[in-house]
Amino acid sequence: xxxxxxxxxxxxxxxxxxxxxxxxxxxxxxxxxxxxxxxxxxxxxxxxxxxxxxxxxxxxxxxxxxxxxxxxxxxxxxxxxxxxxxxxxxxxxxxxxxxxxxxxxxxxxxxxxxxxxxxxxxxxxxxxxxxxxxxxxxxxxxxxxxxxxxxxxxxxxxxxxxxxxxxxxxxxxxxxxxxxxxxxxxxxxxxxxxxxxxxxxxxxxxxxxxxxxxxxxxxxxxxxxxxxxxxxxxxxxxxxxxxxxxxxxxxxxxxxxxxxxxxxxxxxxxxxxxxxxxxxxxxxxxxxxxxxxxxxxxxxxxxxxxxxxxxxxxxxxxxxxxxxxxxxxxxxxxxxxxxxxxxxxxxxxxxxxxxxxxxxxxxxxxxxxxxxxxxxxxxxxxxxxxxxxx
Ligand code: GLA
Numbered sequence: 001x002x003x004x005x006x007x008x009x010x011x012x013x014x015x016x017x018x019x020x021x022x023x024x025x026x027x028x029x030x031x032x033x034x035x036x037x038x039x040x041x042x043x044x045x046x047x048x049x050x051x052x053x054x055x056x057x058x059x060x061x062x063x064x065x066x067x068x069x070x071x072x073x074x075x076x077x078x079x080x081x082x083x084x085x086x087x088x089x090x091x092x093x094x095x096x097x098x099x100x101x102x103x104x105x106x107x108x109x110x111x112x113x114x115x116x117x118x119x120x121x122x123x124x125x126x127x128x129x130x131x132x133x134x135x136x137x138x139x140x141x142x143x144x145x146x147x148x149x150x151x152x153x154x155x156x157x158x159x160x161x162x163x164x165x166x167x168x169x170x171x172x173x174x175x176x177x178x179x180x181x182x183x184x185x186x187x188x189x190x191x192x193x194x195x196x197x198x199x200x201x202x203x204x205x206x207x208x209x210x211x212x213x214x215x216x217x218x219x220x221x222x223x224x225x226x227x228x229x230x231x232x233x234x235x236x237x238x239x240x241x242x243x244x245x246x247x248x249x250x251x252x253x254x255x256x257x258x259x260x261x262x263x264x265x266x267x268x269x270x271x272x273x274x275x276x277x278x279x280x281x282x283x284x285x286x287x288x289x290x291x292x293x294x295x296x297x298x299x300x301x302x303x304x305x306x307x308x309x310x311x312x313x314x315x316x317x318x319x320x321x322x323x324x325x326x327x328x329x330x331x332x333x334x335x336x337x338x339x340x341x342x343x344x345x346x347x348x349x350x351x352x353x354x355x356x357x358x359x360x361x362x363x364x365x366x367x368x369x370x371x372x373x374x375x376x377x378x379x380x381x382x383x384x385x386x387x388x389x390x
Contacts, residue, residue: 028268159189
């Protein structure tokens with residue numbers, strides 16, 4: 001016996017994501033300069049460079065994919081025929097044929113941030129359209145929202161519209177951290193929440209973003225993760241959010257911070273032309289394992305209060321190991337002194353920590369009570385640690 005209307009119940013096919021998604025998003029580098037060729041080549045690059053093997057799965061088209069106006073008869077958003085002459089289903093099919101997942105973008109206001117049609121008051125129609133395209137991930141932005149419309153309600157509405165399609169679609173809410181987003185967004189069905197304004201490819205930008213979330217990470221957990229924006233790793237100042245660019249030490253720090261904070265790893269560089277340093281960094285399996293740790297516990301921060309240019313992050317991992325990330329955000333090389341007592345490891349317990357350096361893949365030795373590490377300016381050192389009896 002079914003209750004009346006039960007066959008109409010949609011969504012709830014199980015948890016859509018358990019871990020922070022990994023993939024590529026077009027915005028940081030390409031902005032408006034997107035088309036089918038870019039998506040096809042990026043999908044191919046995800047395979048050829050080993051990104052897919054390392055866990056990168058979602059290929060997401062950001063803003064600027066549609067015509068400027070909806071179809072007057074159906075009311076649907078229409079793909080820009082110059083950019084996507086075969087329509088979005090063909091693009092989606094290609095992405096899926098590579099074993100990847102396909103993502104797209106819309107906005108809770110009447111227009112998107114780049115002034116294309118937004119989904120306000122068209123949520124259920126648009127969600128259905130995305131489902132017909134075979135979309136697996138929707139980034140949902142926050143521009144041109146009518147003053148009278150409640151932001152929380154609009155995220156709920158799209159959350160429900162996506163579930164009503166019956167398709168598993170990652171709902172990536174992007175309200176830039178407004179209204180203490182971490183405190184309510186989980187209730188809207190969102191799987192991700194952008195917690196800050198847009199990233200730029202400068203050291204100051206990724207540092208500011210990371211620092212701003214240090215006291216809010218306990219709200220990020222399986223089912224709904226804190227999204228600190230697409231990575232600028234490997235951009236070296238090129239592309240839309242390019243700005244001054246960063247050096248390789250900064251990119252190591254940015255990537256490792258995102259991993260220590262269990263954030264989505266959405267690449268924003270041109271993945272077709274990554275250099276070897278970038279490729280190795282973003283496919284570092286030890287770092288990715290820290291990011292993708294099933295429990296996604298927030299790190300403990302060990303630096304002194306008010307200390308802003310050093311981050312000591314210590315994270316409990318699901319298999320009983322720990323991760324230790326030491327970040328030097330200053331302009332000078334610094335020594336970091338980690339007192340294990342601060343991690344919870346009482347000296348009287350008689351344990352030591354056996355360390356593996358995750359960048360070098362090298363043995364970091366066995367240490368009792370404390371660890372002293374030299375960290376160059378802008379750089380970081382990250383260890384995986386295990387309790388041992390010395
Ligand atoms: C906002 C978002 C960005 C990007 C642009 C697109 O600024 O925060 O990530 O999606 O809109 O216009």
